[in-house]
Amino acid sequence: MREITVDDLPDMARGAAVLGTGGGGDPYIGRLLAQQSIRRNGPVTLVDADEVPDDAVVIPTAFMGAPTVMLEKLPAGTELTAALRALENLIGRRATHTVSIEAGGLNSMIPFSAAAELGLPLVDADGMGRAFPELQMLLPTLGGVSATPMALADERGNNVSLRTLDNSWAERFARSATIEMGCSAAVSLYVLTGRQLKDLMVHGTITLCRRIGAAIREAHERHADPVAAAAGELGGRTVFQGKLVDVRRTTEGGFARGHAVLDGLGTDLGGRMDVSFQNENLVAERDGTVVASVPDLICVLDTDTGEPVTTETLRYGLRVSVVVAPCDPRWRTPEGLALAGPGYFGYDHAYVPV
Amino acid sequence: MLRLGIDVGGTNTDAVLIDGNRVLAATKAPTSPDVTTGIVTAIAGLKQAAEFDPAAVAAVMIGTTHFINALVEGDRLAPTAAIRFGLPATSALPPLVDWPDRLRTAIGEHSHLCHGGHEYDGSRIADFDEREFRAVLERAVEAGARSFALSSVFSPVNAEFEQRAAEIIAEELPGRPISLSHEIGRMGLLGRENATVINAALRELAEHVAAGLTRTVAEAGISAPLFLSQNDGTLMDVDYARRYPVATFASGPTNSMRGAAFLSRQADCAVMDVGGTTTDVGILQNGFPREASTDVSVAGVQTNFRMPDVLSVGIGGGSHVTHEGGPRVGPKSVGSRLTERALVFGGDQLTATDLAVAAGLADIGDRDRVAHLGKDLVRAGLDHIAERMAEVVDRMRISPDPVPVVAVGGGSILVPDRLAGASRVDRPEHYAVANAIGAAIAEVGGEVDRVFSVQPGRRDAVLDEARQEAVDRTVAAGARPGSVRVVDIEEVPLAYLPGNATRVRVKAVGELSLGDSLGELGDNDA
Incomplete structure (x- = not known):
């Protein structure tokens, strides 16, 4: 367990872009969102996956949509909280932790903003170990976890909830709803127990982002x-x-x-x-x-x-x-x-x- | 047809007089704090060097680093209200969000949000709320704002919010400077908005400088129109410069590369600027510098300006030379202390310049002081320099074909006449005033950068539409119709957007329309 401050974010964002393998959205906006939330609410507590109790309620948060739109129509900042709260209402339980579904690109940083706004600990893990273009492409899908119930929220106050046959259908309906929301929406999905998180997610990827980012910066600084x-x-x-x-x-x-x-x-x-x-x-x-x-x-x-x-x-x-x-x-x-x-x-x- | 080019740098003010393709005279004078005194001295120097009738000058072109310096120093900036239309979206990252505290304070910290802006498809995020905007305006003015920067989500697609707000300000506060983001930047709200706020903060200074320049040139007996050079190597008239000072920011390196290329009559080449400590290499395509792909931070503010792509290597005239095992040159350098530290000037540090003098490539300092250097050492050192320089040119080249290399700068004696990967090496005269020459030869440009919906089979029609718009803008900016040509087209399909949304960017340039005699402005491309 350790505290993440705004000073940790630039290295993390750089490393996240490396794990983004060319996609995943530019982490710059994600870094600024995290920075603003942490400045307002204080540092985020990052916990190792092993520290999470088996019965924990882990609710991931992310942004979905077109990266180019996110650089233009910036978030209001209320969408993430709205999506997570809407999903809590659907399942009738409160989140104890949040986590990233995608360590590559923008969505590595987004949960920092959610964690700071909601006062939740963030787990050092993600669902891919990289970036992928579709929301069913998560290791928990392989482990039989359903992406839905899922909630999407926009800056206007709309929220949409989904229950689908499988995770590929979740991708299709969520994509349509995102387009109606202006090609950018906050999402909350893949509710996990602490046990599932430990078994199915990739551990340590958030600190890996930070290590990669720091290694690049330091090598560049000393002309290595x-x-x-x-x-x-x-x-x-x-x-x-x-x-x-x-x-x-x-x-x-x-x-x-x-x-x-x-x-x-x-x-x-x-x-x-x-x-x-x-x-x-x-x-x-x-x-x-x-x-x-x-x-x-x-x-x-x-x-x-x-x-x-x-x-x-x-x-x-x-x-x-x-x-x-x-x-x-x-x-x-x-x-x-x-x-x-x-x-x-x-x-x-x-x-x-x- | 005479053109006067002036470059106002941080240290020197250079002036050149050009007739067609010929440089008639060139001078250097120290830059004065008020800018204008340095220009007066430089013009007087030109008159001494070449008799000319000031009334015969057809145009005066000025390149200046004055505005970017003002921003870097955080000085002479106007209190500026940054007002964005985007609510209920965008409030997580309000205007000025990632600015350095010092600059935010310098412009008064007036950051405001209003309802409005557009979605990617052109529909409104919210309607214009006039009462809300007027209240924001009132608060900003009460807090002391004198200049206004307006931005709106997706304004490059639809600028109605920025325009409507500008009308209200013009009505309420006639004469106050207003800067609109869709006229200044590209897609990407924060970068565009930041550039707009910087522009707004420089408007009062621009008014002052433009008036000073106009007066100075008139007092020198020159009645020709006055232009300033922009980031992309094209021109704006002085009235445009009053409104868009931010467009001068990157004109320095651009003018220098274009000037060097003009002097050697090249439109596609590598320009190698060898200074005391580094060698900087840029590429000219179609007469314009290739731009860097990354966004640029100016004085700590993220903008989406494009700057020339330049690659540097730590070799210059003052580079230390050591020889243990093999020759090593740089990155350490005696820098500006060459005339104290180099062997040929009686110093004790073997430098790259000493090698050049020993090999008979240059005649500076005292040649006898390097007579003791072994021929092998000199040869190996110079070969090593040539190899490293060739490597940089090779990395900048965009095709396997050799490129012409234009070598400029005080250390250009180090560039060999034959360089691997270079079809030829030119060392033009007057390279020391390349910036002023780059200003003098500049043309007029116009650009389109927008998201288009490209339906199947309609790609060519969309590109034609964008091309025509860029050409129209170039003519509107003062180019002679018929001389306008498209110099760059970029097409990037956008991920996850319906309707095959594609970002298209087209840039066109044309000759300045000043009457028939200006036809020769394009001669450097021949």
């Missing part, structure tokens, strides 16, 4: 290699260093898909890497051979600064390194791969673990 520092904290490795020579994008079913082509530099001179993405980076191929694919992590980092590069900011001429890291082992099971493996995203190659 920030990309290697990030790879070290992720337990991964750098597979390519190059220059972005082409980015192609299309929009399919509301998702920004595309791929980026890198020409090698330094020791990778003469080589070529192709990174395909759908919001997040999904597949990395070197000279036509798959070297990494979803659900493993494919992180594109600025070679000089180590700062993570999101798929929306990929631009011709950027000098970047590609770091790959293993996902949580449960994603590598047949059930995990069916939920979030290359096949789900429309790729016909088999999963190649990094």
Whole structure:
């Protein structure tokens, strides 16, 4: 158990963007929200998953919608509390803890705001160990936990509750409601017991964000290699260093898909890497051979600064390194791969673990 | 047709007189605290260097760091009310939310929220509440606000709230400066709003500086119109500059790169500026600097300005040279103390400049003081410098084809005539006044940056629409119709939005419309 102050947030946000693997939304707005809530209400207590009692009522909080909209129509600040309270009313119990469903990107920071506003302890864990585009792509789905009852809330005071057949239906209805709410909504879902949290979530990912962010900053400050520092904290490795020579994008079913082509530099001179993405980076191929694919992590980092590069900011001429890291082992099971493996995203190659 | 280019930097005020493609005269004078005295001295210097009739000057272009310096110093800023339309949304992060305390205090901490703004699809978040806005306005004025920054959610899509509020202020407080976010920034509320507040805080100073510049130029006997250079290397007239001082912020590096490229007659090249401690490399495409992809923080305030993409390496004329095992050059440097510390000036530190003198590449200081250096050491040191410089150019290049390199700056003697990855290396004359030249050759620009709904099969039509709008804006900004060309198109589909929402950004430029003789402004692209 430890206290998180506003001074911890910049490193965490940077690390969260690395785990975002190109997507997950820019944590900058999330960091500011957390910062404002902590300044008003005091530090947030971060507890280890092991410290949570088995009968605890853990209610995750998150934002759902289009990241670009969230940079424009900023939250009112009341939505998160409204969503969590609405879900408490649905289940007839009070939350004892909140937690992140997605450690990659914006949603790593959002629960800090909820925890500070509601005075709840935040658990150092998340449901993915990275970022994914759809709400059923959570390890608790594999463990049989229902995403619903679920509550969505907007800044106007609307709230919508869902009870669905399964978690894929929850994604479909929630997406429609989010569009009506202006493409940005606060959500509360996947009510967990303390026992389920311990068994089904990825432990320690919030402090991992902080370690990754700090490692990049410190390496950059002492002119060491920030990309290697990030790879070290992720337990991964750098597979390519190059220059972005082409980015192609299309929009399919509301998702920004595309791929980026890198020409090698330094020791990778003469080589070529192709990174395909759908919001997040999904597949990395070197000279036509798959070297990494979803659900493993494919992180594109600025070679000089180590700062993570999101798929929306990929631009011709950027000098970047590609770091790959293993996902949580449960994603590598047949059930995990069916939920979030290359096949789900429309790729016909088999999963190649990094 | 004569053009006068002036660069008012923190230390020096440079002036150049240009006729078509020829630099007739160039001078440097110290920058004065009032700005104008330095300009008077610089113009007088030009008159001495080249006889010219002030009445024959067709246009005066000024680049200045004055406004960005005022922000960095937190000085001479107007008390500014930041008023945002977005309630009931956005209240978690009110205006000025992430500003450094010092600057927030300097502009008076007037942060206000009103109902309004739009959703991504153009529908209203809330209706305009006139009574609410008038009450906010009254409070702001009572608290001492003199300049007004208005922002509204999704105003790049629909600006009606900002416009309506501006009408009310103009009616209630005639003559007070008003800055509207949709005219200043791009998508991304906080960055756009911050740029707008900065602009508003600089409006009183801009009024003062614009009046001073106009008077100074008139007193020098020049009746030609006066322009200021903008961040993207294009021009604004002095009246526009009164209203949009923030648009001058990044003009320094942009003018310097464009000036260097003009001097060597290149529109697509790498510009390598070798100073005392570092070498900075930028890329010019279509005559304009390639922009950095990341948002830029100015004086601790997050904005969504785009700045030129520049890569630096720690090698310059004053770099320390050591040779244990192999040669090492930099990153340590004697910096501005070259004339005390370098061997050729009687110092005791072996520097990159000493190597250049020993190899006969330059004739500065006392050559005899480096006569003892071994030929091998000198050669190895210079080869090492060339390798490191080639590496930077290679990393900036955007295609495998070699690029022309334009080398400028006091340390450019270190750049070899043949550089790996460079098709040629130019070392133009007059590079010391590249900033002023960049100002003098600038053109007029216009830009569109908006979210469009792209229905299947309609992509080309949407791009044409955006292209036309950028061209129209360029003409409206003072370009000669027919000379306008699109220099940059960027298309980014947005995730999770229905209707294939795509952010489209188009930038166009054209020659300044001042009569027929200005046709030659575009010659540098030939």
